[in-house]
Amino acid sequence: MTAIEEDKRKHLEFIQGVINRHNSNSFTIKGWTITISAALYALAGTIKEPSIVLISIAPIVIFWGLDAFYLSNERCFVDLYNAVANGSFVLPKKETYKKYFDKTLFDNETGEISNFNMNFKKFEIWKNNSWVAVLKLKTILGFYLSLVVISLIIASLLYVFTVSETKIIEVDANLKSSQIELKVKTEPPIIINNFYSNENSVDTVSKE
Secondary structure, eight states: OOHHHHHHHHHHHHHHHHHHHHHHHHHHHHHHHHHHHHHHHHHHHHHTOHHHHHHTHHHHHHHHHHHHHHHHHHHHHHHHHHHHHHSSOOOOSSHHHHTTSOTTTBOTTTOOBOTTOOOOHHHHHHTTOOHHHHHTOHHHHHHHHHHHHHHHHHHHHHHHHHHHHOOOOOOOOOOOGGGOOOOOOOSOOEEETTEEESTTOOOOOOOO
16 A cells, blocks of 8 residues: 555545544434433433423524534534545536635645545535525425424423413302301309309209
């Protein structure tokens, strides 16, 4: 293997390593999105508070944008990998795209890439791999929008069940004085030899 071929092989290994890391980050983000959403769903169901389910939409949207960022970079590195593997890339047809290619890193005449060049931003503009473009991909859009819809459905159902379980009880508490009977004993009993003394009681104390 010549020195040029060895440099090319190492160059491809570097790019592949970056692609793997971006792919792993994207997978981890999706996992965290599902985990956090499920935890908020469970909490909302436990304390019967539908508004907590709506809070889950915030992390879903945040992770949606972060996932699109990593996927955007990954797609650019894939294009860079293909360009290095093929020895060159096909030059963009539109002149407006050509101006974004740095002549010190890319040969605009042959499409060749210099050794160990890791500049991927040019492919982001040229290949339409921008963050906004990746946000609207069917796979990404379908995954995160479905979670948003699920959150709205769960919040609605939980609200309906919570309202149906809440019962308002009306109590008629009008109290009339004529319906109240009070018995008051004005004179307390007198205890003599452990007996209550009254008109019918017998005095057990003997007199000499």
